[in-house]
Amino acid sequence: MTPQGRKMFETLMKTQTMSRDAIVAYQHGLLEKLCRHARLRVPFYRDSGCLDSLFDGDRFDMSGWDKVPVLTREAAYANRRELTATEVPRFMAPLTPGQTSGSTGTPLPFLRTSLSSYASEALTARGLAWRGLGVGKPTAISKAVTGDVGAREAGEPLQTQNGSVHFVNFFHKPLEQCAELDRIRPRLVISYPSIVHSWILADGGACLESVEAILLTGETCREETAQAIRAAFKGHVINLYSASEAGPMAIQGPRGDLKVCEENLWMEEPSAALSAESRLRPHPVIITPYYAHATPLIRYAPGDYAIWGNPDKATPGLRSLERITGRVRNMFKRPDGTLFWPNLSSVKLRKIAHFTHRQLIQESFERFVLRVVFDAPPDDGQVRQFQAHIAEVTGARDVVIEAVSGINDNRTNGKSYEDFICLI
Known part of the structure; x- marks a missing residue:
């Protein structure tokens, strides 16, 4: 400290x-x-x-x-x-x-x-x-938790007076993240609940032995x-x-x-x-x-x-x-039952077409629907680029881009807003 x-x-x-x-x-x-x-x-x-x-x-x-x-x-x-x-x-x-x-x-x-x-x-x-x-110390932090613009590369330690803080890239497969935790052997972990859950599903929690x-x-x-x-x-x-x-x-x-x-x-x-x-x-x-x-x-x-x-x-x-009652993110599922976090880049998508909100829904192992509130109607080329990015980060064979005027937010009824939804 x-x-x-x-x-x-x-x-x-x-x-x-x-x-x-x-x-x-x-x-x-x-x-x-x-x-x-x-x-x-x-x-x-x-x-x-x-x-x-x-x-x-x-x-x-x-x-x-x-x-x-x-x-x-x-x-x-x-x-x-x-x-x-x-x-x-x-x-x-x-x-x-x-x-x-x-x-x-x-x-x-x-x-x-x-x-x-x-x-x-x-x-x-x-x-x-x-x-x-x-x-x-050492501490392991899931990379995106930091909110830093100039985020360090995953695994790169931040030297401190009493040890090190290591950033673990949550876009890697859960088993790869578990291997990184085994290497770091942290005493403290700061991460998303769904990410920690994915580690437990991957190795039964063995990577948390030192925590x-x-x-x-x-x-x-x-x-x-x-x-x-x-x-x-x-x-x-x-x-x-x-x-x-x-x-x-x-x-x-x-x-x-x-x-x-x-x-x-x-x-x-x-x-x-x-x-x-x-x-x-x-x-x-x-x-x-x-x-x-x-x-x-x-x-x-x-x-x-x-x-x-x-x-x-x-x-x-x-x-x-x-x-x-808000701020829920869902992990998506693969056919073998493993969970993954889609490396969905809002920055990349906004370079294709400007939008204010988006919500990605997994309807089946191969079908994903991206609901988007576009600033202006996208052309066919922009839609295809959106589909290509979703397919790249999810492995989906069937990607639907659905332009909507708004995305329902049910938090006032005690339900959670979800920008990633898995229906499997």
Whole structure:
């Protein structure tokens, strides 16, 4: 752990036991600093006046928070240049470029501050500390989890003070990934639930022999997937709800609930005026990361839905989520029963024809349907190029490109949005 991450970790171990009122006062102070900065140095907020409801003259007033427009992922992408700060406080340097995975739309580029990185490091360490664990090294991370623009080649280690972090390419066959894990012998793994499940199906979990804890992130972990992982792996399995552009948003506590990362971001809870029944339904996740001064995302809706839970007396300062109902990715199946992740390149597809959303469905071992919301109707040549790419990454003999006006999103009904769907 970096010295800065260690210092923040020590602070987090204290703030989690603070009262909710004390935490809220602390959060409002961080929000005020971010909003003052954004209003002065970020063209999108400076020129639009959308933060004016928070200020009475020079006085910051949280009573106007709900009047600030919600920033959707699509709006953030459309205004990506204007959302970049003209300057940031020196203590937040250096900045590193990143981008979202683009699984549910065009990838969103952003700049990450050093404080955001230290917060991610410290919050991960706290999630491990809740289980009596330190930050294990070496660590193996599925490559796309990092969200980095300049991602390292798979297997290339990132040298750290206490060991190495290795990136494992999840586009390789599961057995090849297992062989890489056998070589690395990590103590900590950070990956998608479906990827870890594919390792277990490939070698029965033997590649996880050296692992003390697995952090599952990037997608909702279905109950059957969690059961399969726990049956083969006897170490600690921890759900980490995060986003590339925001960092950790909630981490699973020892009792199973997802504890909101209150020290990293402001997450808006459903109104207390709602009925108990309404509060048990999925609600849109709306967040404001405190340390994202380089690319401020104020009242940002990443497109996820959550069901809120009850607080834990052991950590009174941290609210709880029962579960996240969005962000599911499915693995596809081969005739021999093995699972695979399609190396579907949105970048390559957008060079052929522009689109906003896509959804790939496996109807049989040989037939795949790609549903696409095109910006303009594609010509026959573009359709054939789309078909060729899908066939290349899936091995399909029958590829259908279906142009649609929209893709149904049933997350408000407690169901999951899936950009990959296997019907076998």
